[in-house]
Amino acid sequence: MRRRTEGQELSEEMSKADEKDVDQAQPIQPKVKSSFRYGSMLMNFGKFLLLAIIVPPFLNYASLQKEGQLLLPKDGQIVDIGLGQKMHLLCKGKGSPAVILDAPTGMSSDIWHYVQESISSLTRVCTYDRMGLGFSRRVMQNKTTGAEKVWGMSTSGRMVDDLHRLLGAAEIVMPFILVGSELGTLNARFYTHIYDVQVSDLLLIDPIPEEVFEEDQWKEYWYGKLVPSLQARQFSAATGLSRMLIILGMIEPTIKGGNVSEEVMQRQKYLLSNPAHQSSAVDEHYFINESASQVRDIMQFKPLASRTSVSVITGESFDRQIADNLNEMVAKLQKKFLDESYPSASHIQIKGADRRMIYKKPSAIIQHLRKLVNQRRSKPQKE
Template identity: 75%
Template sequence: MRRRTEAQTPSNEFGKADKKDLDQRPQSQAETKGWVSYSSFFINIGKCLLLIIIIPPFLNYASLQREGQMLLPKDGQIVDVGLGQKMHLLCKGQGIPVVILDGPTGMSSDIWVHVQESVATLTKVCTYDRMGLGFSKRLMENETTGTEKVWGMSTTGRMVDDLHRLLQAAGIAKPFILVGSELGALNARFYSHIHDVQVSDLVLIDPIPEDIFEEEQWNEHWHGKLLPSLQANQFSAATGLSRMLIILGVIEPIIKGENVSEEVIQRQKYLLSNPAHQSSAVDEHYFVNESAAQVRDITKFKPLSSRTPVSVITGDFFDEQIPEPLNQMVAKLQKKFLDESYPSANHIHIKGADWRMIYKKPSAISQHLRRLVNQRQVKQQSE
């Protein structure tokens, strides 16, 4: 009897073990199913993220290709300026003297839309996109012509060389009235000092003082705050995020209102989404210090002709969105360099304005330019 009982004991133990395995099997199967479902969830999340990363840039690129042709201004022309380069030039109106407008750092020619329309009723007015901005495509690095090796890419010396070749190729009548705002003012000064016989009048709007970047506070603002924000815009455009934010209404064009055409508004959206334009805007800001140094050197080497009248237009602020101490610093340095470089300049003050007066208070600029045009036309008739 004992033997039978002993023989049965292992059998009972195995039975208990089998029962235990059966109890654990559903639990392990449930764990496996749970793991599979978690894995599928993360895989699906990964696929969605991959689509989010890939699709917006692809759609943005496709849209840019289509819009680049559609939004080119009807009156504009793409001019072959030699050295394998082509630039966008937009001229309106007829007559002489011709007025040439050069915009602020990183801005396309649309910034002048109000001023150009107003002055074009009197004479021919031309705006252009600097290389890399707007519709003036910059050469790829491996297609370099060597010009930037002389002056440096996106510096005033290079821009002035580009502008000179553009005006020559387009057959613009000389002498012309040259107008520059901010960085455009550096370009206009450089151009006028080198090609003085081609410029009848020089107009500077909120010019950048040559030695502004010697001030630590300004360097911190320009390179520590402004430049990183522009680099973020460049990244946003490259990833297609800017286009999505524009569609959602988070990003809006700076030039808007009842008097702004839908074409101009759509063109601004196109440029906000265009990584090539944004990249060139970053480069222009990055090299402004070098541009200012080039202008300082050229003015010492070749002073401006006494036959070239100079007008300077400034507002209450250089930029109302920066701290007051920085605006006061710019105003002080502006006065210093104007007294030293252009002591006889006609200084016009626009109350309540900053560099945005080009599109926010364009009538003040237009009135002065129309007055200059009238004076030149009367003088030409008398001669």
């Protein structure tokens, strides 16, 4: 037997070592494939997540641009009120006195749908969108002339100034009946105290008493719960989530039913998906305390003329979805401010109603407005 050389022994050892390395490497191959698949899944998920974040807001924005032109009410008009501002005004019916309706906090003119449709058979009735809401585009800069006082964008002072210029530009026959609900009552009171010659009758629906915002419990509810919920709605609209939820039927328009046209339904869906509208709604709620202070100041500066009649409509509660103690607080302060500010006002309370009566129980409002119109027609305006 031939002896192996040292080179042969070394070669055999290296060959065995290579085989051992190969044997040890073989079990690792499936792990490499598994890691590759996992990385691929993460990449695909990342792409999907990126699309889910970018695409809905983009599609929502594109849809809003198209809908903003198509969904403007057929009878509505965009009125140039000066200072670079344009506002949406919708008037129906003919006759006098005209009825002007000012919507609740953060809501568009569509909220008056039932009331306007009914009263338009009797006289001319007009609704409008406050700046930033509905089809009244917000002007970012507060342009004023030297003779005008500068008010906060989403406060009653500014809203009343806008409304005054709107009614003048639209040539609304005066005096008219002015109706407000919630924030609209603050605006209507402010307007009537300043321009009392223009208003024959003032109707307040669910008036917000100024002193309620001095109560800690109410401020906790309003700024601790209500405003954040509206900010969440604004974020949902901005991300396109609201549009998706509307498509899925998880968010529905406020006004619905067999008597509501498809046009009104689509308009409400448009506004629910519109972050600009939702942003203005948030601002109106956030600055309502300042609006209340402005109204208190203006009432002290200029008391209401005796020629203007005042009537008030409230429900059994302000909002049936909030705590009883808050409703009791509002009712108590409502009575106090009415006794002090409008002691001769007629007060109507609607059983089973709350602040949603405008669209859930509009018959009482419609009946009272018809009465006011007929009374004003039969009785000349006092000098």
